[in-house]
Amino acid sequence: MIISMRLGATKEQVDHVCQRIEDFGYKVHSIRGEERVVIAALGIGDVTHCLESLQAAPGVESAVAISAPYKLVSRQFQRERSRVQVDGAVFGGDEFVVIAGPCSVESEKQLLTTATAVAKAGAKMLRGGAFKPRTSPYDFQGLEAEGLKLLKKAREETGLAVITEVMSNGDVGLVAEYADMLQIGARNMQNYALLKALGKAGKPVMLKRGLSSTIKELLLSAEYVVSHGNPHVILCERGIRTFETATRNTFDIGAVPVLRELTHLPVVLDPAHATGKSSLIPPLARASVAVGADGLMVEVHPCPEEAYSDGAQSLTIEAFQKMMKDLRPYLELWKESRSLAVAV
Ligand code: PEP
Ligand code: MN
Numbered sequence: 274m275i276i277s278m279r280l281g282a283t284k285e286q287v288d289h290v291c292q293r294i295e296d297f298g299y300k301v302h303s304i305r306g307e308e309r310v311v312i313a314a315l316g317i318g319d320v321t322h323c324l325e326s327l328q329a330a331p332g333v334e335s336a337v338a339i340s341a342p343y344k345l346v347s348r349q350f351q352r353e354r355s356r357v358q359v360d361g362a363v364f365g366g367d368e369f370v371v372i373a374g375p376c377s378v379e380s381e382k383q384l385l386t387t388a389t390a391v392a393k394a395g396a397k398m399l400r401g402g403a404f405k406p407r408t409s410p411y412d413f414q415g416l417e418a419e420g421l422k423l424l425k426k427a428r429e430e431t432g433l434a435v436i437t438e439v440m441s442n443g444d445v446g447l448v449a450e451y452a453d454m455l456q457i458g459a460r461n462m463q464n465y466a467l468l469k470a471l472g473k474a475g476k477p478v479m480l481k482r483g484l485s486s487t488i489k490e491l492l493l494s495a496e497y498v499v500s501h502g503n504p505h506v507i508l509c510e511r512g513i514r515t516f517e518t519a520t521r522n523t524f525d526i527g528a529v530p531v532l533r534e535l536t537h538l539p540v541v542l543d544p545a546h547a548t549g550k551s552s553l554i555p556p557l558a559r560a561s562v563a564v565g566a567d568g569l570m571v572e573v574h575p576c577p578e579e580a581y582s583d584g585a586q587s588l589t590i591e592a593f594q595k596m597m598k599d600l601r602p603y604l605e606l607w608k609e610s611r612s613l614a615v616a617v
Contacts, residue, residue: 274299274320275350276327278310279334286332287312293330297323302345302500309334315344315500341535342489343496346506351537357505359454359477360434362397364507365539367611369604370568372436372541373593374400376583377413378420386575388427390590394597398454399424399433400570404440405582406460413581421451428453436479442470449476459484459511459546462494472501479541481509484522488531495538507539508532509570512547521549521586524557529564541568545586551577554588555596562603565610571596 276290287310291301298318305311314323320338327336341347356365364370373391378384378401388399403420405413416423424435434453439445440461448455454477461467462483471478478498482491495506510529512522524547532540542564544557554571561569574580574587588596 274314274324274327274336274338276312276314276336277334278312278332280309282310282332286330290327290330290333293327294323297326299323313345313350341492343492343536345499345504346492346495346536346538348535348537353537355504355537355539357477357507357539359398359436361432362434364541364567367608368397369562369566369607370398370541371396371597372398372400372568372570373573375402375574375580376572376587377402377405377581378416378423378437379581381423381426383575384423384427385430387573387590388431388433390575391573391593392431392433394590394594396433396597399427399431399435400437400456400572401427401435402438402582404438404444404448406438406440406458407582418447421448425451439467439471442467445470445474449474452476454479457481459486462486462491465494465497468494468497469501471498472503474503477505477507478503479507479509481511481543481546482513482525482528485514488528488535492532492536495536507541507567508536509541509543510547511543520547520553522547524548526557526560526564529561529566533565539567541570542566543570545570545572545583549583549586551586551588551592554586555592555599558596558600559603562600562607565607 294301294314299314299316302313302315324336339349354365356363362370373396375387403415405415428435436454436456437452438456438458439448456479459481498506512524515523517523529540542561544554572587573593577584577587
């Protein structure tokens with residue numbers, strides 16, 4: 274439920290409403306608003322009776338139920354779009370954020386060469402997996418703690434904020450020490466114990482859509498993180514499994530406007546994991562800007578054919594530079610439409 278207090282409602286009236294919410298068995302989740310106090314109440318109880326009672330309470334302007342199964346991440350709960358700041362990069366604001374880097378951190382030379390080049394070409398964040406979720410246990414599993422140290426070094430040398438994946442609860446503390454943003458991979462989107470731990474991780478989170486997950490499931494997973502204390506969440510569409518075999522997955526670019534209607538959380542697109550093919554990245558990067566995403570994540574490797582993972586979908590440094598240059602006119606339009614949207 275969302276309870277909006279009248280302008281000028283007194284503290285006593287707000288306290289009284291909070292008490293009534295608790296009396297009905299709900300939890301007061303948050304109270305916000307500079308001008309007008311808005312109270313979010315979560316839980317299970319007699320909604321109809323509770324709403325009727327609150328609507329009659331002094332100082333209450335309106336009390337409505339949130340019909341979506343996800344509450345805090347819904348646009349019913351928050352109309353204005355969230356901004357998630359990660360160091361100098363702001364998702365959901367007036368800048369399109371490009372995240373680039375190798376699939377896996379492999380060596381100091383590989384990471385620093387890539388990081389320096391992508392920073393120069395306009396990326397705002399560096400990606401690189403230290404803990405890798407591989408389909409086969411015989412494939413490269415990542416450099417783990419050593420990889421995190423290399424990411425830290427790359428961050429110091431380039432100033433780029435770093436995002437890297439965390440796969441298990443036990444590693445959240447360690448990864449959060451090194452990363453500016455924690456990535457939850459597609460395979461862990463419904464690892465609820467991990468999602469709960471991220472609520473307390475103290476770092477922003479990028480939640481990738483599961484391989485066979487619906488948008489509703491994605492939003493319910495985001496709700497886990499937010500309801501456990503961390504509102505700094507961005508969503509990432511990275512392709513879903515369909516009958517189509519021409520690409521590794523099917524890029525659901527329609528998820529962007531759908532999510533825009535359903536949630537206030539920022540959305541980024543990952544055409545690399547969606548398609549598995551580097552030649553498809555530049556056109557889909559342009560489409561990502563055009564569809565109004567908040568950012569883009571791509572994989573870049575100094576020598577894709579030698580990559581330990583995902584070489585086929587990794588851009589060379591030159592291809593990344595070209596893609597960034599070719600994106601410029603699209604980014605101008607993106608900025609224009611963003612400022613128009615803000616003005617409306
Ligand atoms: C990744 O981004 O490194 C990754 C493994 O992606 P996904 O979880 O989307 O497969
Ligand atoms: Mn990858």
